[in-house]
Amino acid sequence: MLRTIVIGSCVSVQGFFVGALPNGQITVRVGDKIFSGSPVDALAA
Numbered sequence: 001m002l003r004t005i006v007i008g009s010c011v012s013v014q015g016f017f018v019g020a021l022p023n024g025q026i027t028v029r030v031g032d033k034i035f036s037g038s039p040v041d042a043l044a045a
Helices: none
Strands: 002-007 011-020 026-030 033-039
Touching (some): 002 026, 011 033
Antiparallel strands (some): 002 011, 002 033, 011 026, 026 033
16 A cells, blocks of 8 residues: 655655554555655545
8 A cells, every 4th residue: 555654844755565664654565675664644535
């Protein structure tokens, strides 16, 4: 499943969900790299 995370104040990354961390952040995989950050909430339609 694709997820979007925010790293820092203005950088966002979209990748495949890898897992959740105990501090509320999640990890995503983009190619061979793993990124951790705060998840972006989905907008309600």
